[in-house]
Structure formats: C-alpha cells, structure tokens
Amino acid sequence: AQSVTQPDIHITVSEGASLELRCNYSYGATPYLFWYVQSPGQGLQLLLKYFSGDTLVQGIKGFEAEFKRSQSSFNLRKPSVHWSDAAEYFCAVGALGNDMRFGAGTRLTVKP
Amino acid sequence: SAVISQKPSRDICQRGTSLTIQCQVDSQVTMMFWYRQQPGQSLTLIATANQGSEATYESGFVIDKFPISRPNLTFSTLTVSNMSPEDSSIYLCSVTLPGQGYEQYFGPGTRLTVT
Numbered sequence: 001a002q003s004v005t006q007p008d009i010h011i012t013v014s015e016g017a018s019l020e021l022r023c024n025y026s027y028g029a030t031p032y033l034f035w036y037v038q039s040p041g042q043g044l045q046l047l048l049k050y051f052s053g054d055t056l057v058q059g060i061k062g063f064e065a066e067f068k069r070s071q072s073s074f075n076l077r078k079p080s081v082h083w084s085d086a087a088e089y090f091c092a093v094g095a096l097g098n099d100m101r102f103g104a105g106t107r108l109t110v111k112p
Numbered sequence: 113s114a115v116i117s118q119k120p121s122r123d124i125c126q127r128g129t130s131l132t133i134q135c136q137v138d139s140q141v142t143m144m145f146w147y148r149q150q151p152g153q154s155l156t157l158i159a160t161a162n163q164g165s166e167a168t169y170e171s172g173f174v175i176d177k178f179p180i181s182r183p184n185l186t187f188s189t190l191t192v193s194n195m196s197p198e199d200s201s202i203y204l205c206s207v208t209l210p211g212q213g214y215e216q217y218f219g220p221g222t223r224l225t226v227t
Contacts, residue, residue, distance in 0.1 A: 032214045043116075043204055044155075044218040051213060090154060094214045102155045 002027035002093045006103035013081050014111045021076040021106050023091030032094035033074040035065055038105075039087045047089075050074065061085070086110045114139045114209055116219035124225045125195055132191045133222045135205035140185045142208045145216065146178070149202040158203075161188040195226045 005024045013019055025031055032051050036044040048059025055067040065076045074091060091103040115138040125131050135144065144161040159167040159180055167180035182188040192199050202223050206216040 034215060036218075041223075043220040044206075046215055046217065049213070049215050100157070100214075100216060104154045 002031060002095050002099070002101050004091050004093050004101055004103035006089075006091055006106050008106045009104070010107045010109065012109040012111060015083050016080050019076075019078045019081045019085070019108070021089050021091075021108070023074045023076065023103060024072050025074060025091075025093045026072065027093055027095065029095070033065075033067060034092040034094065034100075035059065035063070035074075035076050036090045036092060036102075037061075037087045038090065044090065047076070081108075081110055083110045083112065113217055114141065114207065116205065116207060116217060118203075118205060118219040118222050120222060121220065122223040122225075124227060127196050127226055129195055130191055130193045131195065131224060132189050133203055133205075133224075135188045135190070135219055137186045137207055140210065142210050144182060144188045145206045146180060146188070146190045147204045147206065149204060149221070151200070155204065158190070161190075161205075192224065195224075197226045200224060200226045 003026045007022050034049045035047040037047050038044050047063050048057050048065055050057050050067045058064050063078050065074055067074050088105045088107050090105045092100050094100040117136045119134045146158040147155040148158055149155050157170050158173045159169040161167050161180050161182040163182045177193055179191045202221045204218050204221045206218045
C-alpha cells in the first residue's frame with residue numbers, strides 16, 4: 001500500500017519569503033500525487049495534482065510542485081508567501097480505485 | 113468542481129448518544145468517501161459510501177459504530193453511534209467527479225465534540 005511522509009510538522013517563514021514543503025511517498029507504481037490546504041475550521045482545498053507528463057505542475061494561489069521519481073518526492077513551493085497562506089498543508093498519494101493516503105500535514109506560520 | 117455541503121457544521125453531544133451527519137453534493141459524483149480527522153491529526157479514511165449497497169469500511173472501522181447510507185448519487189449520511197469522547201473529531205465527506213480523475217473534493221467538515 002502507498003504511504004506519505006511529510007518530515008516537517010511545523011514551518012515558520014516571513015511574509016514575502018520563499019517556501020518549500022517536503023513530501024516523500026512510497027508506492028510501487030506511478031503514483032497520483034496531490035497537495036491540499038486546510039485553513040482553520042475549513043475543509044480541504046485541492047492546490048494541485050500530478051498524474052503524468054510534465055513533472056513541474058502549477059496550482060492555484062501561486063503554488064507549484066515538482067515530481068522527482070528518483071527521490072520519491074513531490075515538494076510544494078511558492079516563491080513569495082502571503083500572510084493568508086498560513087494553514088495546514090497535506091500531501092496525499094492516490095492509487096487505482098481512488099484509495100488515497102494522506103501525510104501527517106505541515107503547519108505553516110507566516111511572520112509579518 | 114462541485115459544491116459540497118455538510119450538516120451539521122458542528123455539534124456537542126453527550127456520550128452514549130448518536131449523531132447523523134449529512135453530505136449533499138450539487139452534482140452527480142462517481143464516488144463518495146467519509147474521513148475522520150482527530151484533533152491535530154491527519155485524515156483517516158473511514159469508508160467508501162456505495163450507492164444502493166453497503167459501504168466498504170477500512171480496517172479499524174465497523175458498520176455498527178459508523179453506519180453509512182448512500183441512497184442516491186448526490187447524498188450520503190454517516191452516523192456516529194454510541195459516542196464516547198474518543199469520537200471527538202472533524203468528520204469530512206469527499207467525492208470524486210465524473211471525468212476528473214482521481215482527485216477528491218472535500219466538504220467543509222463537521223466538528224463533533226463528545227462530552
């Protein structure tokens with residue numbers, strides 16, 4: 001079965017600084033990869049996804065992620081963080097049959 | 113995407129009672145799921161809600177505790193039965209949409225507190 005590791009439980013960055021959130025997955029075949037964001041008291045919103053093709057994918061809110069098969073990684077990046085980006089971020093890996101597994105999440109704090 | 117609503121948005125319940133959570137989608141979906149998110153934790157899949165048949169439960173979750181119904185393509189309910197404080201969590205429904213691959217879209221969640 002697939003699994004996901006998000007090594008960073010909590011990250012703090014200054015507003016305007018760049019951001020990278022790490023995600024490593026384990027799956028025997030080509031995975032379907034996702035990043036979701038959860039603001040306090042809210043459900044999960046899909047930021048971006050990777051199924052195949054170009055390994056650099058663009059998402060909403062200025063986020064992008066890069067799939068690196070050799071490193072089993074799918075890190076999320078943003079060049080300039082805004083205060084409104086403060087939230088919990090979840091990486092997820094899916095497989096056939098819509099079986100999806102979520103990482104533990106990374107909480108992002110943005111300093112003014 | 114689709115608009116997914118859940119009722120209630122939050123509730124405080126006494127131990128030993130049951131709560132039924134509703135999930136309504138404004139368009140037809142292919143699959144519906146129920147997740148639990150315990151305080152400060154990630155999401156854990158409870159079950160896949162199958163239209164017109166019994167739900168498919170994940171290891172550690174049983175029908176007697178979490179009965180699920182899905183009478184049509186756009187509606188499902190999850191009941192949390194005989195609640196204890198350990199059931200205090202956010203419960204989320206999610207769906208996949210026709211022709212949109214494997215990504216899941218989530219409802220806003222139901223925050224349950226059991227006292």
